[in-house]
Amino acid sequence: FLGAGGGNDIQWCFSQVKGAVDDDVAEADIISTVEFNHSGELLATGDKGGRVVIFQQEQENKTQSHSRGEYNVYSTFQSHEPEFDYLKSLEIEEKINKIRWLPQKNAAQFLLSTNDKTIKLWKISERDKRPEGYNLKEEDGRYRDPTTVTTLRVSSSQSLKADFSSSSPSPWLWEKLPLHILNFFFDYETYLSADDLRINLWHLEITDRSFNIVDIKPANMEELTEVITAAEFHPHHCNVFVYSSSKGTIRLCDMRASALCDRHSKLFEEPEDPSNRSFFSEIISSISDVKFSHSGRYMMTRDYLSVKIWDLNMENRPVETYQVHEYLRSKLCSLYENDCIFDKFECCWNGSDRQVEFLIVMTGSYNNFFRMFDRNTKRDITLEASRENNKPRTVLKPRKVCASGKRKKDEISVDSLDFNKKILHTAWHPKENIIAVATTNNLYIFQDKMN
Amino acid sequence: MLGRGLKRKLSDYEENMAGLSSAFDSSRSLPYPLKRQLVLNMCLTKLQTYKMLVEPNLHRSVLIANTVRQIQEEMRQESSQQPVNICPGIAAAAASHSYTGMESPGIPLQLPSGVGQQESHCCDLRSVEDPIENSLLIVSDDDMSSAISSILKDLDFVEDISPPTCMVPTGDDQPKFPENTGLKLEDDRQDLKGAECVFGSFEISNSTSYLKDLAIDDIFEDIDTSMYDSDFCCPPLMPPRSPSLATEEPLKTFPSCNSSSANNIQICRTDLSELDHIMEILVGS
Numbered sequence A: 001f002l003g004a005g006g007g008n009d010i011q012w013c014f015s016q017v018k019g020a021v022d023d024d025v026a027e028a029d030i031i032s033t034v035e036f037n038h039s040g041e042l043l044a045t046g047d048k049g050g051r052v053v054i055f056q057q058e059q060e061n062k063t064q065s066h067s068r069g070e071y072n073v074y075s076t077f078q079s080h081e082p083e084f085d086y087l088k089s090l091e092i093e094e095k096i097n098k099i100r101w102l103p104q105k106n107a108a109q110f111l112l113s114t115n116d117k118t119i120k121l122w123k124i125s126e127r128d129k130r131p132e133g134y135n136l137k138e139e140d141g142r143y144r145d146p147t148t149v150t151t152l153r154v155s156s157s158q159s160l161k162a163d164f165s166s167s168s169p170s171p172w173l174w175e176k177l178p179l180h181i182l183n184f185f186f187d188y189e190t191y192l193s194a195d196d197l198r199i200n201l202w203h204l205e206i207t208d209r210s211f212n213i214v215d216i217k218p219a220n221m222e223e224l225t226e227v228i229t230a231a232e233f234h235p236h237h238c239n240v241f242v243y244s245s246s247k248g249t250i251r252l253c254d255m256r257a258s259a260l261c262d263r264h265s266k267l268f269e270e271p272e273d274p275s276n277r278s279f280f281s282e283i284i285s286s287i288s289d290v291k292f293s294h295s296g297r298y299m300m301t302r303d304y305l306s307v308k309i310w311d312l313n314m315e316n317r318p319v320e321t322y323q324v325h326e327y328l329r330s331k332l333c334s335l336y337e338n339d340c341i342f343d344k345f346e347c348c349w350n351g352s353d354r355q356v357e358f359l360i361v362m363t364g365s366y367n368n369f370f371r372m373f374d375r376n377t378k379r380d381i382t383l384e385a386s387r388e389n390n391k392p393r394t395v396l397k398p399r400k401v402c403a404s405g406k407r408k409k410d411e412i413s414v415d416s417l418d419f420n421k422k423i424l425h426t427a428w429h430p431k432e433n434i435i436a437v438a439t440t441n442n443l444y445i446f447q448d449k450m451n
Numbered sequence B: 001m002l003g004r005g006l007k008r009k010l011s012d013y014e015e016n017m018a019g020l021s022s023a024f025d026s027s028r029s030l031p032y033p034l035k036r037q038l039v040l041n042m043c044l045t046k047l048q049t050y051k052m053l054v055e056p057n058l059h060r061s062v063l064i065a066n067t068v069r070q071i072q073e074e075m076r077q078e079s080s081q082q083p084v085n086i087c088p089g090i091a092a093a094a095a096s097h098s099y100t101g102m103e104s105p106g107i108p109l110q111l112p113s114g115v116g117q118q119e120s121h122c123c124d125l126r127s128v129e130d131p132i133e134n135s136l137l138i139v140s141d142d143d144m145s146s147a148i149s150s151i152l153k154d155l156d157f158v159e160d161i162s163p164p165t166c167m168v169p170t171g172d173d174q175p176k177f178p179e180n181t182g183l184k185l186e187d188d189r190q191d192l193k194g195a196e197c198v199f200g201s202f203e204i205s206n207s208t209s210y211l212k213d214l215a216i217d218d219i220f221e222d223i224d225t226s227m228y229d230s231d232f233c234c235p236p237l238m239p240p241r242s243p244s245l246a247t248e249e250p251l252k253t254f255p256s257c258n259s260s261s262a263n264n265i266q267i268c269r270t271d272l273s274e275l276d277h278i279m280e281i282l283v284g285s
Helices: A282-287 A328-337 B003-025 B032-052 B058-080 B088-095 B115-119 B121-134 B141-154 B178-195 B209-218 B243-248 B261-267 B268-282
Strands: A012-018 A031-036 A042-048 A049-057 A073-080 A084-087 A091-094 A098-101 A109-114 A118-126 A156-165 A181-184 A190-194 A196-203 A206-215 A227-231 A239-245 A250-254 A267-268 A288-293 A300-301 A306-311 A320-324 A348-351 A362-364 A367-376 A380-384 A400-402 A411-415 A425-428 A436-439 A443-448
Touching: A012 A073, A031 A098, A031 A425, A042 A109, A042 A436, A042 B141, A049 A156, A109 A181, A109 A282, A109 A443, A118 A320, A190 A206, A190 A227, A196 A227, A227 A288, A282 B058, A288 A348, A306 A362, A320 B178, A328 B003, A328 B032, A348 A425, B003 B032, B032 B058
Parallel strands: A400 A411
Antiparallel strands: A012 A443, A031 A042, A042 A049, A049 A073, A084 A091, A098 A109, A109 A118, A118 A156, A181 A190, A190 A196, A196 A206, A227 A239, A239 A250, A250 A267, A288 A300, A300 A306, A306 A320, A348 A362, A362 A367, A367 A380, A425 A436, A436 A443
């Protein structure tokens, strides 16, 4: 099942890869976010060029019961364009920072996408499935033989439903901080956005203003020592949200306590381990992602070297810590020098299911490696997203990094790791064992080996 | 945008730093104060680079600034202890065993923090320090605070504020901002001045300015401008920017970058060196 009890570890197989084959990565093609929708039928990616690409899972083919449907392109559109702020002589990047899906209500799909400045609500709707036009022609325009038309391709269109301008009137002068966080409240009508210093609350029907709920800008800028790095609503409890900081703390706030949540209800922080102290301790403690478990009882944080699971009832330390790439601890100066130490890795839980608690967590690393930790068995695995393993239904071979000493066969030494090949964004299908892993400009889809 | 000379110097510098960082990571014998100085210099370089970026990154700037503060604090604590002139090699070797060991009162240290002491290394350190020596430049606190403050200053502007509106909250507390708008603007204007010395608590002993060494002298030293007179027209090196920015943001690399025509010559110097080169090829000398 999902690795639950009995040690039936998931065996991951390559399924598909999307994107250019070239080693030369076009800047615009760099994937900046990956998100499954609530049913898992749709998978969206955003890229640095401001485009959103949506893949749709094909209905399961009855004849091929041993594999799940493939994901094929369903819709591609330009979500954000580069803008130029003439006042500050600055270009506003069109890079998509986040995509969040709304639950499907009718035939149409809705998603929010944001760049540094503007949040947009998109509606994606389908035209009827009728044999006409695009279904009857090949790509070069010739007409197909009607007898060969076995499936109808559907054309989808997108329309911009709303534009949430974050430069809505606000007394704060720090307008230019980029928005990099976006998360829905469980009603899927309210959502939060956040930049380095503020968290704002929006409603889908109100596009020209937002409500500020957290502001950590100090009165005296000399005192600024901490910024907001991630924020998320609790999945079930009204009015509760958390936000993480660059100092490795997580604050839980309750909006019922006060309109402006500058006082937290809980502060989660692990005391520093003195034996690991270095010049870079604070930098590597900066949290790059926070994700609640689906039950809402736990939350997971990702810092530079580890993934931590916190019990919301225990503030003084995490209940579990998983080392993602501890071998990098002795390379921190080099990683600081080349700025890799500031890479923001995301993390995700396995899909929710009717059973107990989430058992597996996943996060990315360098050299196109990604890691999974099974909370039940305490086992972990390192896998690689590479075109070399691209035989469908072939189980991926676990990878291993040799930290020091004699390198065994098939191991890779730390010094050989390619730090330009980073997996920052990963997503897990909400219901099945299908994962989407983004390398710099390619999207890999892996599935478990169905027996 | 940057002159070729500067680019070359920077990439040399970057290569140096990459080599030094791996030395930091792999060498256990690298003395602690040198390691610390290396990290400090890296931090300051980064802050300076961020300042030249169009979009400064607040998250990184804050993290780096905190690292600098931490190092400064440590250095301050040490220099306030009873100084004993121990050869830096011995002192550093004793210190390099553990970070926390530095604070132990049992190991009083006089660490080389001034530029004068940079020259007088113990001979057993020479082999380690020679490659490092060129990059162990001390930065003046003016450079430091201006580097950080200009990043944060850039994020502040007053021009496009309009009266705010917000959703009426369901709770009893009124939202903080509507009635305080007027006040807030005032506060933030004063913050701009405060922002000029955002991390003003940084105090590093003065010596040669890192930027002076790196940027100005090195760009211009090779260029003989006697051939060129003020009639020579060339495009400015920096892209046109709005006037308000030109005055706010000190362009450290080209301090003479202003609208005065006489100074256009300095701006064009790097272009002129390219012209010089082309001329040489054409003339065949």
